[in-house]
Amino acid sequence: MPPFPQAARTALADPQLRANLRHATHTIRDKRAAVVAEVDEWEALRRKGAGIKDDMLAHLDEHLVRLEEQLTARGAVVHWARDAAEACAIVAQVARDHRADEVVKVKSMATAEIGLNEALAQEGIAAWETDLAELIVQLGDDLPSHILVPAIHRNRAEIRRIFLDRMAAAGRPAPADLTDEPRELAAAARLHLREKFLRATVAVSGANFAVAETGTLVVVESEGNGRMCLTLPEVLVSVVGIEKVLPTTADLDTFLRLLPRSSTGERMNPYTSMWTGVTPGDGPQEVHVVLLDNGRTDVLADEVGRQALRCIRCSACLNVCPVYERTGGHAYGSVYPGPIGAILTPMLKGVGHDEQVDSLPYASSLCGRCYEVCPVMIDIPEVLVHLRSQVVDAHRDTVGGGGLGWRPPTPLDLAMRGAALVLGDGRRMAWAARGTALAGRVLGATRGRLGGGARGRALPGGRGALGRVPGGGGWTDARDLPAPPTDTFRAWWTRTHGGRDEATTTRTAQEERR
Numbered sequence: 001m002p003p004f005p006q007a008a009r010t011a012l013a014d015p016q017l018r019a020n021l022r023h024a025t026h027t028i029r030d031k032r033a034a035v036v037a038e039v040d041e042w043e044a045l046r047r048k049g050a051g052i053k054d055d056m057l058a059h060l061d062e063h064l065v066r067l068e069e070q071l072t073a074r075g076a077v078v079h080w081a082r083d084a085a086e087a088c089a090i091v092a093q094v095a096r097d098h099r100a101d102e103v104v105k106v107k108s109m110a111t112a113e114i115g116l117n118e119a120l121a122q123e124g125i126a127a128w129e130t131d132l133a134e135l136i137v138q139l140g141d142d143l144p145s146h147i148l149v150p151a152i153h154r155n156r157a158e159i160r161r162i163f164l165d166r167m168a169a170a171g172r173p174a175p176a177d178l179t180d181e182p183r184e185l186a187a188a189a190r191l192h193l194r195e196k197f198l199r200a201t202v203a204v205s206g207a208n209f210a211v212a213e214t215g216t217l218v219v220v221e222s223e224g225n226g227r228m229c230l231t232l233p234e235v236l237v238s239v240v241g242i243e244k245v246l247p248t249t250a251d252l253d254t255f256l257r258l259l260p261r262s263s264t265g266e267r268m269n270p271y272t273s274m275w276t277g278v279t280p281g282d283g284p285q286e287v288h289v290v291l292l293d294n295g296r297t298d299v300l301a302d303e304v305g306r307q308a309l310r311c312i313r314c315s316a317c318l319n320v321c322p323v324y325e326r327t328g329g330h331a332y333g334s335v336y337p338g339p340i341g342a343i344l345t346p347m348l349k350g351v352g353h354d355e356q357v358d359s360l361p362y363a364s365s366l367c368g369r370c371y372e373v374c375p376v377m378i379d380i381p382e383v384l385v386h387l388r389s390q391v392v393d394a395h396r397d398t399v400g401g402g403g404l405g406w407r408p409p410t411p412l413d414l415a416m417r418g419a420a421l422v423l424g425d426g427r428r429m430a431w432a433a434r435g436t437a438l439a440g441r442v443l444g445a446t447r448g449r450l451g452g453g454a455r456g457r458a459l460p461g462g463r464g465a466l467g468r469v470p471g472g473g474g475w476t477d478a479r480d481l482p483a484p485p486t487d488t489f490r491a492w493w494t495r496t497h498g499g500r501d502e503a504t505t506t507r508t509a510q511e512e513r514r
Contacts, residue, residue: 001333003359011327017153021328024152029319031265049258050377052251053310063212063245070215074277076287084114087292091116091237092123094288098235100202106226107131108206109313110239110292112335128196130225132189139166145329147315148263153328156180163188171195203233207240213248216276220269227273236284241292243309258375262314295348304386305347310376311340317370323363339370343383352394361387433488440484
């Protein structure tokens with residue numbers, strides 16, 4: 001995948017994509033705002049959710065051991081996977097043990113993160129997505145662009161065309177007279193998936209939560225297809241990120257109130273499925289649970305970034321993000337798009353190795369809307385800034401230096417080096433301030449005679465503003481750059497004795513006016 005700025009330009013050139021995204025995100029965000037407003041103690045609920053997650057992360061090792069004990073005691077087989085390769089190998093081995101050449105899947109971000117479908121395909125095993133939106137993405141040879149609504153970038157007409165063109169090659173074809181009415185599209189998907197549910201012997205799922213106290217896994221969904229996956233096949237394999245653990249069943253109360261309101265704007269989700277190991281004569285008779293690390297312990301070791309592990313995949317941050325609304329999820333080039341993806345992906349994969357990954361912490365305006373709506377209070381802007389510093393540090397030795405990692409310095413690199421040179425020495429700082437003040441006086445004296453933005457523009461508070469600055473790149477095309485001050489702070493301090501003389505002069509003038 002190309003770096004985010006390059007991919008974003010492609011997305012911005014697609015007006016249909018932007019229209020689809022705007023309609024969908026605004027609809028969901030309005031619904032969320034309405035149902036959240038119904039809860040008087042919403043902020044207290046957010047703090048409680050964040051507190052439970054933080055306490056869980058502080059004792060993650062203990063909770064994971066307890067979860068394994070409870071799962072094993074109830075008949076499940078627990079596997080530990082350090083990375084994507086190990087997790088995929090475990091799932092493939094379970095399928096081979098049952099001579100399965102296909103599996104059905106309920107929507108799972110963890111399996112998308114490890115590339116399970118592609119890994120199973122290499123083993124000759126077909127993985128069929130059963131979530132409606134994931135089915136649309138799979139049939140369209142597309143990539144998910146949203147955590148909750150992976151096909152959010154598609155409209156009804158595009159979905160109809162995908163069903164008509166691709167369903168037959170994957171199983172039961174779509175009706176020839178299929179229209180783009182949502183009811184007909186859903187009916188076509190239901191018939192297509194039903195034969196897969198009834199035929200499959202192995203199913204693969206994720207989990208929204210894993211309760212350490214009882215060994216219970218929880219999946220919340222809106223369609224019921226997930227419940228079909230979880231109950232009909234003989235064998236169930238659940239790939240679960242280790243951060244999904246909750247200490248007790250009572251903790252579910254908080255998260256089952258936070259999640260549906262933040263994700264789909266509903267008071268409660270239509271389907272909540274819970275299963276605890278194997279129940280003889282009811283549901284899958286062989287249950288495997290793959291506890292996945294894949295970089296999560298590295299995130300846990302990051303004191304600033306570990307808050308990202310609180311994430312409950314609600315997607316509220318995507319629906320309010322001005323960058324996501326205009327570029328969509330594909331521009332992020334990862335399973336986790338939007339603001340949460342901009343922090344989670346670089347932390348899981350590490351920075352300094354891939355230009356595309358290193359571009360993600362910059363895919364934000366830092367407006368803070370994501371933090372305001374996050375149900376578990378992840379301070380995404382704080383983590384973004386933290387990651388930007390890591391990216392800079394990772395490339396510090398490669399800019400203009402030798403070695404395989406060499407690259408020419410960018411204007412930003414040169415600007416930062418200049419700033420470091422000036423700000424690192426008091427005398428240089430004083431000279432730079434005098435030069436800036438001189439420039440400010442010149443601009444002030446010539447105001448009215450200069451063209452462009454210097455002519456009469458003012459920022460709140462009365463300070464002048466410059467227009468487009470040559471060499472300023474895109475920054476000054478859309479932002480007001482404050483005009484340089486006409487006086488330095490040091491000169492002002494010396495002249496007014498730290499403002500005391502200025503205050504005396506002001507009071508005298510006021511008294512004379514009275």
